[in-house]
Amino acid sequence: MKKKIGIGQSHSKIILMGEHSVVYGYSAIALPLKSIEVFCFIEESKSVLNRDPQDPVSVAIFASLDYLGEEAYISYRIASGVPERRGMGSSAAVAIAAIRATFDYFGQALSLSLLEKLANQAEEVAHCNPSGLDVKTCLSDVAIHFVKGEGFKPLLFDLDAYLIIADTGLHGHTKEAVEKVKALGDSAVPHLKSLGDLSQQAEEALLTNNLSDLGGLMTQAHKELKQLGVSSVEADELVAHALSVGALGSKMTGGGLGGCLIALTTTEIQAQMIAEKLEEKGAINTWIERL
């Protein structure tokens, strides 16, 4: 039974450790950002919605319509608090919200596994060769350890720690960055392996509440990502600034070539101070998450 309006929601995500190496089968850790959300609204329309195979939202909606065997006499609207192309999972979150809204509009139940499958079809368009990490984290309420093709496990911790997320103001270029790493061939392997090792050590540090180790591992991961050529001058400057004003560790996050960085600290007051310093230094927006 069709509804007057179909509504779908998703939250965003941030990668703590393991971007890029996750594409090659190494483990990664990512966190849901439950307060940064996107909504999609679907309504009846007299005209048929345009099918655009290059647009992830269109791919998400048509994958749902094709699955349901429904026609596209619909229009959609997105309301998003997730900045686009900043490594915060905007494309995955929008796809999830759009699929949920389409199923909701047609009054159809949607299993988690089908939602994940359809959202990853949209991610094929937004990324090249997506690991599946973004969709999985946007569908999770807790932090996850993720290995491509193998699955995920929830990571449960409650630390006296805060993560500052800072936006360089530049669009990230995930697809280009993934292609850049691929083009490096064998010379990328030691860095990818090291990123995988750092991610595993970070999990240990998280689960044993060892924040100074965790910070150090994040900063080392940034150096590896920089050597892979996927960071940016702006992110490097803000990472260095976060460390100089007392962060325990800092790194770029997500695909890179722009986008966001993260920094670790122990108290909310300290997090606010670091966020302010990063904004003074050029970050266009900051968010604070308790770990």
Ligand code: PMV
């Ligand atoms: O830029 P984001 O947030 O979509 O993250 C991309 C993460 C990569 O590891 C670079 C790619 C992937 O598919 O996991």
